[in-house]
Amino acid sequence: MVYFRLIDLSLTFFPPSPFQSYAETLRERNIVDADTIHNLFPALGKLTDFQRKLLIQMEATAERGLDEQDWGQCFVQHEPEFAIYDAYIANYSNALDVAVAEQQTLMVSEREREREPEEMVPFFLSFFLRCD
Numbered sequence: 001m002v003y004f005r006l007i008d009l010s011l012t013f014f015p016p017s018p019f020q021s022y023a024e025t026l027r028e029r030n031i032v033d034a035d036t037i038h039n040l041f042p043a044l045g046k047l048t049d050f051q052r053k054l055l056i057q058m059e060a061t062a063e064r065g066l067d068e069q070d071w072g073q074c075f076v077q078h079e080p081e082f083a084i085y086d087a088y089i090a091n092y093s094n095a096l097d098v099a100v101a102e103q104q105t106l107m108v109s110e111r112e113r114e115r116e117p118e119e120m121v122p123f124f125l126s127f128f129l130r131c132d
Contacts, residue, residue: 020048032102039098042087050081 023041026032057074075082088095099106 019044032105040095042091043084047084050084054078
C-alpha cells in the first residue's frame with residue numbers, strides 16, 4: 001500500500017534520532033563549532049518534532065479501518081509545517097560543501113566513536129549523495 005511506503009520512506013530518509021545524536025556528539029565533543037553543526041543540520045529540532053508528529057498521525061491513520069482512513073488530513077493538517085523542509089532544501093549545496101570540507105574532521109570523530117553502534121558519518125554523507 002502506498003501509505004505504508006510513505007511511512008517507511010519517512011523513517012528511512014529522515015530518521016530523527018541518528019541526526020540528533022550525531023549533531024549532539026559533534027557539539028559535546030567540540031569536534032566542530034556550533035556554526036558548522038547548524039550549517040549541516042539547519043533547524044534540526046523543529047524538523048524532527050514535525051516528523052515525529054506527522055509520523056504519529058500517519059501511523060494512527062494506518063491503524064484505522066479503510067473506511068475511516070483520511071490520509072489527506074495528515075498532510076492538510078500539517079501543511080504549514082512542511083515549510084521546515086525549505087531550510088534543508090535551500091541549504092543542501094551549502095551543507096554538502098561543509099560536509100566535504102569537514103570530511104576529515106568528521107571521519108576522525110567517527111573513528112573516535114567506533115565503540116558506539118551508530119555509523120553516522122557514512123550514513124550522513126550517503127544521505128547527501130542520494131539527494132545529489
